[in-house]
Amino acid sequence: xxxxxxxxxxxxxxxxxxxxxxxxxxxxxxxxxxxxxxxxxxxxxxxxxxxxxxxxxxxxxxxxxxxxxxxxxxxxxxxxxxxxxxxxxxxxxxxxxxxxxxxxxxxxxxxxxxxxxxxxxxxxxxxxxxxxxxxxxxxxxxxxxxxxxxxxxxxxxxxxxxxxxxxxxxxxxxxxxx
Ligand code: HEC
Numbered sequence: 597x598x599x600x601x602x603x604x605x606x607x608x609x610x611x612x613x614x615x616x617x618x619x620x621x622x623x624x625x626x627x628x629x630x631x632x633x634x635x636x637x638x639x640x641x642x643x644x645x646x647x648x649x650x651x652x653x654x655x656x657x658x659x660x661x662x663x664x665x666x667x668x669x670x671x672x673x674x675x676x677x678x679x680x681x682x683x684x685x686x687x688x689x690x691x692x693x694x695x696x697x698x699x700x701x702x703x704x705x706x707x708x709x710x711x712x713x714x715x716x717x718x719x720x721x722x723x724x725x726x727x728x729x730x731x732x733x734x735x736x737x738x739x740x741x742x743x744x745x746x747x748x749x750x751x752x753x754x755x756x757x758x759x760x761x762x763x764x765x766x767x768x769x770x771x772x773x774x
Contacts, residue, residue, distance in 0.1 A: 611661025612677045613710045620729035621710060621721045624661075627681045631665040633658040634757050637687070637698065641742075648686055655700045657683045658757065668760060672767025673750050678711040680752060709743075709752065718743075718751050748774035 611630060614622045624630075638653030640646050646654050660668075664678035674680075684705045687698040706723040708730075720733040720740070733739055740751075748755040748771050749764045755774045764770040 611663055611679060613679055613712055616729050620731050621708060621719075622729050623706075623723050623727060624679055624681065624708065627659050627661075627679075627683075627706075630659040630681070631662045633660055633665075633680070633760070636756065652687045652689060652698060654704065655685045655687055655698075657685065657700075659683070669763055672764045672769035674711050674752065676711060676713050678709075680709040682707045682709070711750075746774070747771075 611624070613624075616622060634657075636656045636658075638646050639656065648654075659681045661677075661679050664674055664680075667675040667678075683703060684707075685703055686701040688701050689696070689698050691699075703725055705725070708721045708723065709718060710721065711718050715732070718740075720737070721730040722733060723730055743751040743753070747753050749760075749769050754760045754764050754770070761770075
C-alpha cells in the first residue's frame, strides 16, 4: 500500500475521507497541502508525557481540508466529510545557529478526526508513522469523551484555533463555558 503514502491522493484531492473496502480510513497523505489551523507546544492536557528524555517539548500542528475550512468560515461549524489532522512532532533546541527556543523535528504520530454521517458522525483514527489505513478508534476511548465535554465547537478544540474562535462566537456555534 506504499503508493498511498507517497504522493497519491486517494480522495482525488478534494479532501473527502476515503476508506478501504473493509472500512478503514485511508491515510490522507496530502494533508500537508491543506489549511493550517494551529500549532501547540508542550500542551499538557493528556496523561502521557509531552517531553522527550532531554526535556524537549512536543509540538502539535493541526490541519483541515480546505473545503471544510471555507465552510466553517461561512457557518461556524464543520460540514459533513470534514477531516481534521493532528500531527505530533518532537523538537530540539541546540542545533545549527539556534541558541534558545525550540524547532520541530520528526513526526511521532498523526491522528485524524473525521465527520462522516455515513459512519454515524465523528470518528477518530490513529496513524503511527508508516500506517497506510486505520480502523476507527472505538467509541469507548477517552478521545471521544474529552472532545465531547471540552471541545468548544462540535467536539473540536476551536478555543485553541485562533482564526476560528471569532467566527464561532459570531455564528453562535460556540458552546458556553469554554
Ligand atoms: C484530555 C482531553 C483530550 C483527549 C483524551 C484527547 N484529546 Fe484530542 N485534542 C485535545 C486538545 C486540547 C486538542 C487541541 C490541540 C491544539 O490546540 O493544538 C485536541 C485536538 C485533537 C485533534 C485536532 C482536531 C480537533 O478535533 O480539534 C485531533 C485529530 C485529536 N485531538 C485526536 C485525538 C485522538 C485520536 C485522541 C484519542 C487517542 C484524543 N485526541 C484524545 C484534547 C484531548
